[in-house]
Amino acid sequence: MYLSRLQIFGFKSFLHKITFKFDGQICALVGPNGCGKTNIVDAIRWVLGEQRPTLLRGERMEEVIFHGTKSRKPLGMAEVAITIDNSAHLLPIEFTEVTITRRLFRSGESEYLLNRVPCRLKDIHHLLCDTGMGVGTYSILSQELIDTLLSSKEEERRLLLEEAA
Amino acid sequence: MYLSRLQIFGFKSFLHKITFKFDGQICALVGPNGCGKTNIVDAIRWVLGEQRPTLLRGERMEEVIFHGTKSRKPLGMAEVAITIDNSAHLLPIEFTEVTITRRLFRSGESEYLLNRVPCRLKDIHHLLCDTGMGVGTYSILSQELIDTLLSSKEEERRLLLEEAA
Amino acid sequence: AREKFLQTIERIDINFQEVFRELFSGGEAHLRLKPGVDPLEAGVEISVSPEGKRLFNLGQLSGGEKTLTAIAFLFSLYLIKPSPFCILDEVDAPLDDENVERFLRLVKKFSQNSQFIIITHNKRTMAEADILYGITMEEPGVSKLVSVKVKGD
């Protein structure tokens, strides 16, 4: 199972729709400071069901919607779609390709789709739990998590360990 | 006023006495991970009067004494001496060269010297306050302080600002 | 269930030692549950010492050593239940040149089973990638994809 495609539109600094095809075992994302690389990581967390705005560096979920620049108006919706190759059927669903789509509107309304069929957030949580890619996954490592993992706070290590065990 | 010399002996990973002569406006310290570069920064904080072991990445002050390796025994004392050129008389003392020495013994005893004359820790604090190099100085920047400065904790910014104002 | 959990902890501990020794070219590392507490509640203790060194607590590790230790911990979980993909956001920033090489060798090895997405400013890491995505902000505040390099180009 692997990530085959990621589409980001209206999420944080992604005013224009951008598509990433991850056709390789090692993909590097590069660019100057502040250009949007960590925002891509936030987009992946978000589409996989992250509900805590703090894990997305915000205070409210609404902050993930493109909020405009000095010369551009804010957008009304953020959308991220991730496509996963499921030929090995790690995801308990019969499709060999699974696309999860998440949308958030300024009004606060949310939409979730599984292969273009509307579903609820908890359907996405159920699909991903136990696959190593659900919320609370140990698949994403950043400097912040490194400091937490080695601090005296043993709960973070415990949570990740339980995810794997 | 500037740092002219730093001597470290028995402090953290400095089993052998090492002397640094800072004869330049920009001095770079380089070396592999874990070789002792940040320990030098800790040594400077410590000799200038730092009393909080947490600012020195330890839980107790005793932890700054060389604690041995697989093939070396621990030492009984840590000593750091810093020599400051004072020709501009920024330090309120008549000498044009000022050496501050600090020692800590495993017994818990401490010694402080100002130009080789024994003094108390608060004499060092008094000498350095208002010079920008006392404890709580804004002269030392690390990734940890960067995160604190930009967090919602306004006290840290406030403290540094007061030091300058 | 408790039996199985304890067995898994032991396997993770063995993995942790193995990956740690690869990243540190030696040394000791252990992972265990806090003793004297119910295993289903106990916190996870880590104790490590790079080759030849003695360490009394994790806080004494240097910036680069902490990064490598955290990577070893994460990968020790991977060996139990491989995650389909692994995202590393600038974890190579605090590493010296030699440790970047050890880190990349480990990534190459694990990339046979998992897909890696690595954010980096490091030229050596970029050279190891099969595919390179360049992102910029030509227009301030607006992200743009500018280049895609595939290895062999």
Next chain:
Amino acid sequence: AREKFLQTIERIDINFQEVFRELFSGGEAHLRLKPGVDPLEAGVEISVSPEGKRLFNLGQLSGGEKTLTAIAFLFSLYLIKPSPFCILDEVDAPLDDENVERFLRLVKKFSQNSQFIIITHNKRTMAEADILYGITMEEPGVSKLVSVKVKGD
């Protein structure tokens, strides 16, 4: 005393804008005391926006942007009361190549009044140094000074 303090805050604010704009090649930055609270107690608020961007809170800044903002804050204090020396411990690690250059230009400028001790793994930063100290651990756990390079060697 309160008058003098408020005047100093204003000077620091002006410095902050100046240094920020140099590191970000533009943009806006402000520093002020929390309004509605006694100035002798009030916390310090920072609001910045890199050139052309809009920002709602400091948390939205990227890793590199945070580093540059913190450097701007620190140097804005320096311009009020220069510290005799300034120690930077691997602050250049999260910066891209262009920002490392801006950072080094700033350090060069400030080094006329203050002595800088910079810990780094970055080759560009090393090249700017007047004196380079190399430290290693030939014997594990024991620091050793191995080389001293003076500019012009």
